[in-house]
Amino acid sequence: MMTNIDKRDRARLFRDRLQQAMRQGNISQTALSRLAGVDRSTLSQLLKDQGARLPNAQLVAECAAALGVSADWLLGLSERPEQAAELIASAFAMTEVPRTMIDDQIFAWHQEAKGYKIRHVAAHLPDMLKTEAMLRWEYTPSLGNGIDQAISASTDRLNWMRGAGSDYEIAIPIAELDAFAAGRGYYAGLAPDIRRQQLAQLRDLHAQLYPSLRLHLFDPREIYSAPITVFGPLLAVIFIGRNYLVFRDTARVTAITVHFDTVVRAAKVPQRDITARFDALIGQVA
Numbered sequence: 001m002m003t004n005i006d007k008r009d010r011a012r013l014f015r016d017r018l019q020q021a022m023r024q025g026n027i028s029q030t031a032l033s034r035l036a037g038v039d040r041s042t043l044s045q046l047l048k049d050q051g052a053r054l055p056n057a058q059l060v061a062e063c064a065a066a067l068g069v070s071a072d073w074l075l076g077l078s079e080r081p082e083q084a085a086e087l088i089a090s091a092f093a094m095t096e097v098p099r100t101m102i103d104d105q106i107f108a109w110h111q112e113a114k115g116y117k118i119r120h121v122a123a124h125l126p127d128m129l130k131t132e133a134m135l136r137w138e139y140t141p142s143l144g145n146g147i148d149q150a151i152s153a154s155t156d157r158l159n160w161m162r163g164a165g166s167d168y169e170i171a172i173p174i175a176e177l178d179a180f181a182a183g184r185g186y187y188a189g190l191a192p193d194i195r196r197q198q199l200a201q202l203r204d205l206h207a208q209l210y211p212s213l214r215l216h217l218f219d220p221r222e223i224y225s226a227p228i229t230v231f232g233p234l235l236a237v238i239f240i241g242r243n244y245l246v247f248r249d250t251a252r253v254t255a256i257t258v259h260f261d262t263v264v265r266a267a268k269v270p271q272r273d274i275t276a277r278f279d280a281l282i283g284q285v286a
Helices: 007-025 029-036 040-048 057-067 084-091 104-112 132-163 174-182 192-209 250-265 271-284
Strands: 092-096 118-121 168-173 213-218 228-231 235-239 243-247
Touching (some): 007 057, 029 040, 029 057, 104 132, 118 250, 132 192, 174 192, 174 213, 174 271, 192 213, 192 271, 213 250, 213 271, 228 250, 235 250, 243 250
Parallel strands (some): 118 168
Antiparallel strands (some): 092 243, 118 228, 228 235
16 A cells, blocks of 8 residues: 655655655766756755755656666655566566576576575476486487587585575475386386386385475375476566466565465375385385
8 A cells, every 4th residue: 555755754855865866877967967858056055955845757867868767766656676577577577487497597496585485386297306227218318429428517516505505495296106117108118126126216205305395295186286486585486388487576476475485385295104104105106
């Protein structure tokens, strides 16, 4: 809700913010008067006036444009000095996704959110929790001779996750694990030994790292989720295939966080039963 401000207070706030923007931009009165197309004496009088005088809309707009700030901020109608286009650009971005599990941008987001809770719904199984054999099967077709370097980097990042001070909550569809154990669909042709080892690794990492790592198994027939990652309160990312949709504005980060928490509440397997569930899946591998 907008708070009404006395005209004298608004005029004082305008002068303060105008001078602040001039200092930050290293722009003198002479330079600003030239850029804004206003007489220097008019600008000087406006800055010195201690009364309730406010400039007209045209002068406010020209000063804001010259200083690279928003007119709303100058007038005390916003606490964000960025112009609308900059706010939109910082709140939302589309980032291209390479076909690799060691995308540097993803790792940079993990580092940025160090100490915060990371919430994740994987597209398939979480890359950072995969065995070397699983990574070779999945990524060799796209990475070729670069697979060894990629696996080394993935190991480094798992080790980083162990000591990052961040809690990780990872939600996995039960149907994905069932298909994995059976070698169906995406996992058709994956050797039984690799599937058993991978399931055992998921089980063991959960047991070793709990509660800083929590795996949540949910039924996608009851609640659907696209692949997402929420990096604390900082940003939320939706994976759409060749691109990530990246949101940094508080409202959308909060909304996606609430969605993730709803998925977690719908989880079918309690944390105390995760080990038994993975043991059962390992026993189902042909």
